[in-house]
Amino acid sequence: MVKQEFIERSPVRxxxxxxxxxxxxxxxxxxxxxxGLGKTSVLxxxxxxxxxxxxxxxxxxxxxxSDYVITWYNDIFDELSKKKNLAEAADxxxxxxxxxxxxxxxxxxxxxENLINTLxxxxxxxxxxxxxxxxxxxxxxxxxxxxxxxxxxxxxxxxCMWFSYNAESEDLKAVFGDxxxxxxxxxxxxxxxxxxxxxxxxxxxxxSTTTLKLDSKxxxxxxx
Numbered sequence: 001m002v003k004q005e006f007i008e009r010s011p012v013r014x015x016x017x018x019x020x021x022x023x024x025x026x027x028x029x030x031x032x033x034x035x036g037l038g039k040t041s042v043l044x045x046x047x048x049x050x051x052x053x054x055x056x057x058x059x060x061x062x063x064x065x066s067d068y069v070i071t072w073y074n075d076i077f078d079e080l081s082k083k084k085n086l087a088e089a090a091d092x093x094x095x096x097x098x099x100x101x102x103x104x105x106x107x108x109x110x111x112x113e114n115l116i117n118t119l120x121x122x123x124x125x126x127x128x129x130x131x132x133x134x135x136x137x138x139x140x141x142x143x144x145x146x147x148x149x150x151x152x153x154x155x156x157x158x159x160c161m162w163f164s165y166n167a168e169s170e171d172l173k174a175v176f177g178d179x180x181x182x183x184x185x186x187x188x189x190x191x192x193x194x195x196x197x198x199x200x201x202x203x204x205x206x207x208s209t210t211t212l213k214l215d216s217k218x219x220x221x222x223x224x
Contacts, residue, residue: 001084001085001086001087002087003052003086003087003092006052006080006081006084006086007049007052007053009084009223010049010052010080011045011220011221011222011223012045012046012049012221014212014221014222014223015046015198015212015221018200018203018208018210018212019185019187019200019203019204020185020203020204020206022160022185023160023161023162023184023185024160025154025155025157025158025159025160026151026152026154026155026156026159026160027151027154027160027161027184027185028147028150028151028154028160028161028162028163028182028183028184028185029160029161029162029163029183029184029185029186029187030139030162030163030164030165030176030183030185030186030187031043031162031163031164031165031187031188031189032164032165032166032167032175032186032187032188032189033166033167033168033188033189033190034166034167034168035166037189037190037191037196038189038196038214038219039135039164039165039189040064040069040072040135040164041072041076041214041219041220042187042189042198042214042219042221043059043133043135043162043164044059044069044072044073044076044133045076045080045220045221046131046133046162047059047073047100047131047133048073048076048077048080048096050130050131051096051097051099051100052092052096053130054099055099055129055130055131056099056100056101056127056128056129056130056131057099057100057101057129057130057131057132057133058100058101058103058119058122058127058129058131058132058133059073059100059101059102059103059133059135060103060104060105060115060132060133060134060135060137061102061103061104061105061135061136062104062105062106062107062110062134062135062136062137062138063135063136064104064135064136065104066102066104069102069135070097070102073097073100074093076219076220077089077093077096078093079218079220080220081093083218083220101122101127101129103118107136107137107138107141111146112142112145112146112147112149112150113149115132115134115150116149116150116153119132119153119157119159120157123157128157128158129159130158130159130160131159131160131161131162132154132159132160132161132162133161133162133163134161134162134163134164135163135164136164137163137164137165139163139165139176139179142179143179144178144179144182147179147182147183148182151182167188170188170199170201172186172201172202183202184202184204185200185202185203185204186200186201186202187199187200187201188201189214194216195213195214195216196213196214196215196216196219197211197212197213197214198211198212198213198214198221199211200212
């Protein structure tokens with residue numbers, strides 16, 4: 001399979017369809033679940049999909065070291081390319097990883113303004129991202145003003161942002177409080193018997209009952 005076909009047949013297309021087209025610039029999505037269930041794997045698949053479209057991705061970690069994040073990208077790409085029989089997979093992987101930047105922050109000291117300034121500096125250096133993935137941030141400390149600042153900059157710079165958050169409840173107001181209305185898409189990763197499912201809780205302004213599956217072995221989003 002050639003790269004363009006690989007993109008068109010990516011399971012992320014199914015994911016985006018369930019989210020009313022996915023995220024646009026200036027919009028924010030959140031993947032929630034209890035700790036350790038596989039949120040990072042979903043975020044990495046979204047990041048890889050952007051990279052395959054020749055877009056720059058910034059992956060910000062608050063609870064993982066860079067080498068751990070790199071391993072996630074390598075492993076998920078290898079699983080995807082093997083499943084889809086991607087032509088010249090090694091060359092494609094090398095090309096992709098040059099467009100991804102990993103950042104590690106301490107959430108006790110980093111605020112929205114710091115992240116925006118970092119993104120501006122990267123853009124000035126030739127690495128203007130189309131997607132920023134923020135993994136492991138304690139969103140209970142995030143204010144509506146923080147999200148409004150990130151969304152305003154994202155819209156200006158052409159960036160969408162995906163976050164992960166440890167939460168077991170599917171009640172958006174209970175989980176996010178007054179920032180719930182500032183988040184466009186919310187997807188809950190949950191255990192359903194032996195299966196892992198992605199429950200779309202919010203797709204832009206509408207509630208949703210769409211459910212997708214995650215392969216419990218490879219952690220890849222299902223295509224059906």
